[in-house]
Amino acid sequence: MSVLEGKELRIVGFLCNWCSYGGADTAGVGRFSQPTDLRIVRVPCSGRINPLFIMKALLSGADGVLVSGCHPRDCHYAEGNYYARRRLEVLKGLLPTLGIDPRRFEYTWVSASEGQRWQHVVDTFTQQVHTLGPAKRLPDAPELAALAARLEPLRN
Template sequence: MEKKLKIVGFLCNWCSYAGADLAGISRYQYPANIRIIRVPCSGRVNPLLILKCFQEGADGVLVSGCHPGECHYKEGNYYARRRMLMFKNLLDYFGIDKRRFNMSWVSASEGAKWADIVKKVVEDVMAASQEKTDL
């Protein structure tokens, strides 16, 4: 990677965080650009948190939770899905490339998927316009 990208990942405690953990244990290689923040549930992620990340200079944000129907709190990720879609649709207006924000579902057993997703997200963010907006 010629440029050091910083991507903030909000991972739910029950699936995605465990999935990332598994990726580590299983020694899957993936880019080290991601900084992981563990949250109780993807439904906990307030759009303000993501905006703050962008404001403070993050290149990309990834929100990851349990697969729909598998949420530890039964329905948190369904709400997250709606909120994040709303948020994503507004990103264009304030000069943030849509590709800089991603959402994914990773279960605790999907270490390989997690590694793939991080690779993909890094590519996406790399391709996105890196114009910094002063929020």
């Protein structure tokens, strides 16, 4: 059990391999201090990101989701991030209808050289999610919840 239990929220990051993942790496190599809430999933391109990835994360209990890709005009695959921009913007509009605060999801563009900018993005987004607090979880299926309760004593 981590010392940060309770202080840390769960933020899922989907980062494109060519720019933002490199940017996060640059930030690491540069030893820029960053909040530790973010867990990164590396994807080939922001165009690879199915909006359902984000929804699955949010509905499964993530407190925030951050997507980051190459700047427009800089996509490794020429146009993946253009498609992503449209999809992600439309998805953001759906969140309030589902009762999810749209500030729990952001998408941004960070290049591989922008270590400093990556630090700023992570800082700002983590702060934003912390202001909102932990997301309300949807209940599990009744049978599963009952089973989990029965198994709870065995866990220790």
